[in-house]
Amino acid sequence: MMKALPALRTGQPRVEHGYLNPIEGVEIPFGIIEGAKPGPCLLITAGVHGSEYCSIEAAIRMLRMDPGRIKGTLLIFPILNVQGFLKRSIYVMPEDGKNLNRMFPGRPDGTVSEKLAHWLVTSVYPLADAYLDLHGGDLDESLAPFTLFPNGCEKSKALATAFGLPVAVAAGGEGYTINAAYKLGVPSLLPEVSGNGLWSEETVGRMLAGIERVMHHLGIISGPIEPAPQADPAFVTMWVPSAPVSGLWYASKEVSEPVAAGEILGEIRDVFGTALATIRSEKDGFILYRLTSLSVNQGEALIGVGTPLVSEG
Ligand SMILES: [Zn+2]
Incomplete structure (x- = not known):
């Protein structure tokens, strides 16, 4: 079991799959897809909420990306909250009952979700040139697809346009994955597709098409790709x-x-x-x-x- 991530770039095209043990008692699956040519590093996480299956399945399919197709590197964590996935939790990490997506930037001496947030902020986010944190409605939520981006970040807003879902939410507030990454200068986007524990070829395909458009926008893959259904999403703020x-x-x-x-x-x-x-x-x-x-x-x-x-x- 590895405690630290292996090198993202070795100079050889490769697919590396494995488990990481960044904090005691937590094992997280990961994948590195290294393209033959240098280019940006796109970080993809899913399963911050362990029962948002459409997003988890989309990240799992990204683990099979052909390194011959890409420039740069994909770093993929398909299920960050593994115990939440196994126990079908809503919102929280079962280890401490806390919502990981409220814990950022975390604490090195905190509970499990705080430690995991701290590890992501200090050891993972700095490696990325762009970040997609995949979500959906949880087991108890239904939604129409949209993306969230950190309010005020033009590069993140451009990711929302590239991803191509019909609505993009300018999101403020502290404690969230994308806000923590934005504070480190990493353009970030949180797409939400499907909900209520549902996933299908259609919804997973919708998530994958958005990821592909973002990779194209970043120069990781070249065309042709399926264009976004609209030139710009409807930009909104959200009141809850x-x-x-x-x-x-x-x-x-x-x-x-x-x-x-x-x-x-x-x-x-x-x-x-x-x-x-x-x-x-x-x-x-x-x-x-x-x-x-x-x-x-x-x-x-x-x-x-x-x-x-x-x-x-
Ligand atoms: Zn979520």
């Missing part, structure tokens, strides 16, 4: 109300549906049907994702409303 109380969640909007400020997004009720909270939109926009679980706990995200950014043109 969280549950003010625990109870049963009755959404009144579906993904992609438009919504006006003041409209009801859904209701939290008790088991006898009494309304405990009514959730109204503070924004005009459309639904990007929603919780599909009937059960909701106080503080959990209920629904994502995308509000189009006003064009500067």
